[in-house]
Amino acid sequence: MDPLAFALNPADYGLPTRDELVAYRIWDTHFHGFNATTDPLGQFHANNLYVRRMGIERSITLEAGGTLRAPLEPAPHDAEMRALLVRERSWLSGITPIDPGFPDESCAKMEAWIRHGPCIGIKYVGGNRRGIPCSHPNNDPIIRLAAELGATIYIHTWLKVGGTPRAPGRGNLPGESTPQDVVALARRFPDVRFICGHSGGDWELGVRSVRAQPNVLLEFAGSDPHSGAVDFAARELGADRLVWGGHGPSRSYATELAKVLESDLSPADRRKVFGGNFRRLAAPILRRQGIPFEP
Amino acid sequence: MNPAPPLPRRRFLRQGAAAGAAAMLARAASPAPAPAAPPGIIDTHVTLFRWPFRRLKYDATPALVAKLRRHRITEAWAGSHEALLHKDLAGVNARLAAECRAHGDGLLRPFGSVNLAWPDWEEDLRRCQEEHRMPGVRLFPGYQTFDLTHPDLGRLIQLTAERGLIVQIVFQLEDPRVHHPLLSLPVIDARPLVPLLERTPAARVQLLHFAGNVAGTDLRALVDRTNAWFEFSRWEGNGRLGQLIQPGPGGARPPVPAARVLFGSHAPYFPVETGLLRLFESPLDAETLHALMHRNARRLLPA
Numbered sequence: 001m002d003p004l005a006f007a008l009n010p011a012d013y014g015l016p017t018r019d020e021l022v023a024y025r026i027w028d029t030h031f032h033g034f035n036a037t038t039d040p041l042g043q044f045h046a047n048n049l050y051v052r053r054m055g056i057e058r059s060i061t062l063e064a065g066g067t068l069r070a071p072l073e074p075a076p077h078d079a080e081m082r083a084l085l086v087r088e089r090s091w092l093s094g095i096t097p098i099d100p101g102f103p104d105e106s107c108a109k110m111e112a113w114i115r116h117g118p119c120i121g122i123k124y125v126g127g128n129r130r131g132i133p134c135s136h137p138n139n140d141p142i143i144r145l146a147a148e149l150g151a152t153i154y155i156h157t158w159l160k161v162g163g164t165p166r167a168p169g170r171g172n173l174p175g176e177s178t179p180q181d182v183v184a185l186a187r188r189f190p191d192v193r194f195i196c197g198h199s200g201g202d203w204e205l206g207v208r209s210v211r212a213q214p215n216v217l218l219e220f221a222g223s224d225p226h227s228g229a230v231d232f233a234a235r236e237l238g239a240d241r242l243v244w245g246g247h248g249p250s251r252s253y254a255t256e257l258a259k260v261l262e263s264d265l266s267p268a269d270r271r272k273v274f275g276g277n278f279r280r281l282a283a284p285i286l287r288r289q290g291i292p293f294e295p
Numbered sequence: 296m297n298p299a300p301p302l303p304r305r306r307f308l309r310q311g312a313a314a315g316a317a318a319m320l321a322r323a324a325s326p327a328p329a330p331a332a333p334p335g336i337i338d339t340h341v342t343l344f345r346w347p348f349r350r351l352k353y354d355a356t357p358a359l360v361a362k363l364r365r366h367r368i369t370e371a372w373a374g375s376h377e378a379l380l381h382k383d384l385a386g387v388n389a390r391l392a393a394e395c396r397a398h399g400d401g402l403l404r405p406f407g408s409v410n411l412a413w414p415d416w417e418e419d420l421r422r423c424q425e426e427h428r429m430p431g432v433r434l435f436p437g438y439q440t441f442d443l444t445h446p447d448l449g450r451l452i453q454l455t456a457e458r459g460l461i462v463q464i465v466f467q468l469e470d471p472r473v474h475h476p477l478l479s480l481p482v483i484d485a486r487p488l489v490p491l492l493e494r495t496p497a498a499r500v501q502l503l504h505f506a507g508n509v510a511g512t513d514l515r516a517l518v519d520r521t522n523a524w525f526e527f528s529r530w531e532g533n534g535r536l537g538q539l540i541q542p543g544p545g546g547a548r549p550p551v552p553a554a555r556v557l558f559g560s561h562a563p564y565f566p567v568e569t570g571l572l573r574l575f576e577s578p579l580d581a582e583t584l585h586a587l588m589h590r591n592a593r594r595l596l597p598a
Contacts, residue, residue: 001580003578006575007580007581007584008581012367014568014571015366015568015571015575049534053575053578054576158472160472160473161471161472161476166476168476201472223470225569227353227562228350228352231352248533249532251531252531252533252572253533253572254569254571254572254575254576255572257572258565258566258572261572
């Protein structure tokens with residue numbers, strides 16, 4: 001059986017064919033293909049079947065250099081990761097995780113992995129040892145350097161309900177940023193664009209939080225697919241501020257593609273969300289890093 | 296020897312599609328019987344009426360039915376969101392039956408609900424079958440303030456087995472991290488179900504939106520020791536559906552027999568497209584797809 005062929009025709013079920021998925025030019029800006037604790041490279045290779053089946057044009061890993069669990073500690077597969085990002089640059093890119101609790105070390109890592117390495121951006125992971133969210137003023141050197149490099153800035157955000165009394169965000173991990181943290185940071189850097197990750201987890205509140213801050217884009221991977229969520233975000237923010245991520249392999253491409261395919265967005269707006277918006281955001285760093293791409 | 300330079304990504308993707316198209320053309324060139332119509336899908340998990348915490352895009356039944364039809368869903372087993380919080384389950388079930396008759400367009404089959412925490416649930420069960428001709432009932436533990444250790448659960452399973460009714464048990468409707476702060480629901484443990492189903496092998500019980508615990512021990516026990524059925528709306532992760540139902544390396548037994556897995560969309564809370572895309576994301580052959588799409592459901596509930 002051809003591993004890329006579908007046994008039935010998706011069009012018969014109101015779905016895009018594989019050719020139509022390819023035509024959307026899907027860039028997965030939230031790829032967790034190297035997040036396994038035991039064999040990250042094995043996980044990456046195993047996941048490629050699904051990347052190809054679902055017609056993903058480019059995968060952008062968020063764990064290039066170190067790991068999400070310990071962003072500033074070298075990982076055993078770092079050298080292989082660097083080589084892979086160069087060798088497969090026609091379809092694979094890297095974003096390197098940093099830790100806002102350690103701004104100097106984070107900047108050093110950005111020098112190594114972006115200025116002198118293959119990566120195109122940074123990621124604030126979900127929580128950190130010192131409990132420092134992205135809004136903390138000590139972060140500012142990180143953002144200044146990212147702006148200088150033209151690096152994309154992705155910030156994991158959630159609003160986990162918890163605490164006493166229960167409220168959204170009170171269940172977050174120490175240092176796990178909220179959409180409100182992103183907005184506070186973005187106000188200090190109005191000429192820099194930020195990606196608010198996971199739509200804040202709770203998209204109804206996340207969209208409201210970032211609505212008035214035009215230099216904040218919204219990415220909505222890694223949460224359950226809620227019918228109507230992308231329509232709501234597009235209505236409130238405009239399709240130009242939405243960025244798609246796959247979050248695989250822990251999330252299913254089916255889950256993340258469905259969020260957009262169910263929406264009432266026009267085909268042109270779908271193409272923006274699936275990749276066009278991110279390509280526009282990342283174009284300077286893609287060119288600087290010599291990554292071939294069509295805008 | 297230097298390795299071949301990497302293909303530009305889009306060309307690589309097109310090449311893959313072209314290979315698929317070439318295979319299709321080759322198949323088309325050989326004599327073959329006229330293609331059968333694509334199979335319809337039986338969706339075993341849709342829910343009508345208002346979700347208590349926001350309007351859903353397809354929460355009006357005619358819109359939901361039209362949406363399901365657009366995706367070749369030919370039958371849908373429908374519960375009611377009203378059953379989560381209402382106390383008058385008889386009223387909930389009567390409205391569900393009427394809604395399916397009035398707007399179901401021949402597609403919806405109503406699954407009423409009983410709430411074990413409310414008195415005289417047996418009468419609700421009787422009405423579901425005898426007055427509304429429902430093929431089964433759907434339970435919402437957690438929201439309905441009981442869990443699977445409730446002392447009446449064994450009796451409900453016994454009664455439904457005697458009546459030939461299906462019991463659907465919903466394990467989760469919404470990610471607890473985004474619950475309304477007023478909600479504080481327990482995680483529903485499936486393990487108490489295992490001995491109950493062992494004692495009642497004739498019971499027809501389907502678990503909805505169930506992924507199992509991290510270790511997989513509850514899923515394994517349900518597969519090995521009971522006749523429970525499953526739907527896959529909660530089976531998250533790239534290729535997860537295929538990984539759970541297809542033999543592993545060396546022909547290892549799959550975690551869940553494909554014959555006990557049914558299509559469930561969890562619409563209109565989830566987009567219908569999510570479940571449909573899962574069918575295509577995993578490399579499944581046509582025989583398996585037919586089983587998941589309709590044959591297994593038809594074995595559980597004849598037309």
